[in-house]
Amino acid sequence: LLSQFDPDNTGYISTEKFRSLLQRHGSELDPHKLEVLLALADSNSEGRICYQDFVNLMSNKRSNSFRQAILQGNRRLCSKALLEETGLSLSQRLIRHVAYETLPREIDRKWYYDSYTCCPPPWFMITITIVAFFLYNGVVLDRYVLQVTHPLYLKNALLYHPQLRAQAWRYLTYIFMHAGIEHLGLNVVLQLLVGVPLEMVHGAARISFVYVAGVVAGSLAVSVADMTAPVVGSSGGVYALVSAHLANIVMNWSGMKCQFKLLRMAVALICMSFEFGRAVWLRFHPSAYPPCPHPSFMAHLGGVMVGITLGVIILRNYEQRLQDQTLWWIFLSIYVIFVLFAIFWNIFAYSLLDLKLPPPP
Numbered sequence: 001l002l003s004q005f006d007p008d009n010t011g012y013i014s015t016e017k018f019r020s021l022l023q024r025h026g027s028e029l030d031p032h033k034l035e036v037l038l039a040l041a042d043s044n045s046e047g048r049i050c051y052q053d054f055v056n057l058m059s060n061k062r063s064n065s066f067r068q069a070i071l072q073g074n075r076r077l078c079s080k081a082l083l084e085e086t087g088l089s090l091s092q093r094l095i096r097h098v099a100y101e102t103l104p105r106e107i108d109r110k111w112y113y114d115s116y117t118c119c120p121p122p123w124f125m126i127t128i129t130i131v132a133f134f135l136y137n138g139v140v141l142d143r144y145v146l147q148v149t150h151p152l153y154l155k156n157a158l159l160y161h162p163q164l165r166a167q168a169w170r171y172l173t174y175i176f177m178h179a180g181i182e183h184l185g186l187n188v189v190l191q192l193l194v195g196v197p198l199e200m201v202h203g204a205a206r207i208s209f210v211y212v213a214g215v216v217a218g219s220l221a222v223s224v225a226d227m228t229a230p231v232v233g234s235s236g237g238v239y240a241l242v243s244a245h246l247a248n249i250v251m252n253w254s255g256m257k258c259q260f261k262l263l264r265m266a267v268a269l270i271c272m273s274f275e276f277g278r279a280v281w282l283r284f285h286p287s288a289y290p291p292c293p294h295p296s297f298m299a300h301l302g303g304v305m306v307g308i309t310l311g312v313i314i315l316r317n318y319e320q321r322l323q324d325q326t327l328w329w330i331f332l333s334i335y336v337i338f339v340l341f342a343i344f345w346n347i348f349a350y351s352l353l354d355l356k357l358p359p360p361p
Contacts, residue, residue, distance in 0.1 A: 012048040082109050083257065091118075095200075102201045104248070104255030108318050112201060122199035124208045128175075128234075129191055154292060154361035160219050160231045163360040165346055171219040172212070175234035179282065179295050186275045187234050190268070194242050198315065206314045207241065213335065214240025214306040218299030220342035227350065228357055229283065229296035235275065239303030242268060244311025251312070276300050292358035310335060 013021075082096055095116050099109040154161065160174040178184035199207040218236020222229060246265060249256050258264070279297035287293050309331040314322065322328045350357070 012050055014048050018049050082106065082113055098197045098200050100256075101197055101258045102245070102315075103318060104252030111319070116200070118200075120204065122196045122204070124204040124211075125191060125195035125199050128211070128237075129188055154230065158232075159295075160222065161361060162223070162228055162230065162350075162357050165223060165350075172215055174219060174230075174232050175215055175237060177232040178234075179232050182278070183233055183275070186271055187238050190242055190271060191234065191238050194245055194268070195238070198241060198245060202315060202318065210240050210244060210306065210311045210314055211237040213310055214238075214303035216339065217302035217306045217335070219302075220339060220346075221298045221302030221305075222296040223346050224342050224349075226283075226296040226298045227353075227355055229293045229298075231296045231299050233295070233299070235279070236299040236303035236306075239272065239300050240307040240311050242272060243304045243307030244315050245307075247308050247312045248315050251316075292361075306335070 083100065085096070088096065092113075095113055096109075099112045103109045103112060156177065157167075158170070158173040159177045160170045164170060178187065195207065195211070215234070215237040217240075219231055222231045246268060249258075249261060249265060253261075276297060279295070279300060282294045283297050285294060310328075313325060313328045313331060317325055317328075
C-alpha cells in the first residue's frame with residue numbers, strides 16, 4: 001500500500017490519492033474511523049497527509065500532529081454528534097454516557113468511544129473501594145467501620161497520629177479507616193460515582209496519581225496546619241478527584257453536554273459540603289478519648305488543592321503527553337516543594353514549637 005501511494009518513500013500521501021483510497025475501501029472501515037479520516041483529509045491544507053498518521057489511527061494510536069490536524073478542521077467530524085447515534089447496545093450506551101460525562105470536546109468523545117475496549121477495566125478505584133474499605137475493615141477488624149467512640153479507634157496501625165508520624169506508612173494508610181458509617185458511606189459514593197468514570201477515560205495511572213497525591217497532601221496538610229490531631233478517611237483522595245472533575249466542568253461549561261450538569265454539580269457540592277461540615281463539627285466536638293482530639297478536617301482542603309491544580313491539568317489533557325505541558329511542570333514543582341517543606345516541618349517544627357501532643361495510643 002505504501003509503495004503504491006507513496007512511490008518516492010517520502011512518508012506522505014497526496015490528499016487526492018488519500019480520498020480515492022477512502023472511496024474505494026471506506027465501506028470496510030469502522031464508521032467512526034472513516035469520519036476521522038475524512039476530517040483529516042479536509043483539514044490538511046498542504047495537499048498531503050502523513051502516512052504515519054493513517055497508521056496511528058488504524059492501530060488506535062494518536063500522535064500530537066494527528067490530533068492537531070483533526071482539531072484544525074473537525075467540521076465534518078462534528079457534523080453528527082455521538083449523542084445522535086442510534087441502535088447502540090447497553091455497553092455502548094454506557095461508554096457514550098461516560099464520554100459525555102467527562103470529556104468536553106466532541107472529537108475526544110468520538111475517539112474515546114471508538115477506542116475504548118474496557119481492557120484494563122477501572123481496577124484501581126474498585127480495588128481501593130472494595131478491598132481496602134470493606135475487606136480490611138470487615139474481615140481483619142471484624143467490623144466495617146470504627147466509630148470515633150470505639151475503644152479500638154486509635155489503637156491500630158493505619159490512622160495518622162501526630163505522636164507516630166515517624167511511621168511513614170501512616171501518611172497513606174489512614175484512608176483505610178473512617179470515623180463513622182456516614183463518613184465511609186459518603187466517601188464510597190463519591191469515589192465510585194466520580195472516580196470510576198474518570199478512570200475509564202483517563203486510565204489507572206493518571207487517576208491513581210491524582211488520588212494518591214491528594215491522600216499524601218491531606219495528611220501532610222494536617223501535620224502542618226493541625227499538628228495535634230489524628231486523621232482518618234479517604235477524603236483527601238476523593239476530594240482531589242471530585243474537585244478536579246468539577247473544575248473541568250466549570251472551565252469547559254459550554255462544551256460539556258452531559259445531562260443535568262447543573263443538578264449533578266449541585267448534588268456533588270452539597271455532598272462534599274455536608275461531609276466537610278461534619279468533619280469540622282467533629283473536630284471541635286469534645287473528644288471521647290481526651291486529651292486526644294477528634295480527626296482533623298485539613299485533609300479535605302489538601303485534597304481540594306491537589307484537585308484544582310494537578311488534577312485539572314491531568315484531566316484536561318486527555319490522551320496528551322503531560323511532559324509537554326508547562327502548567328503541569330509548574331504545579332508539579334509546587335506540589336513537590338510543599339511535600340519537601342512538610343517533611344522538614346515534621347522533622348524540626350514539632351520540637352522547636354514545644355507542642356503538647358496527645359499521648360500515643
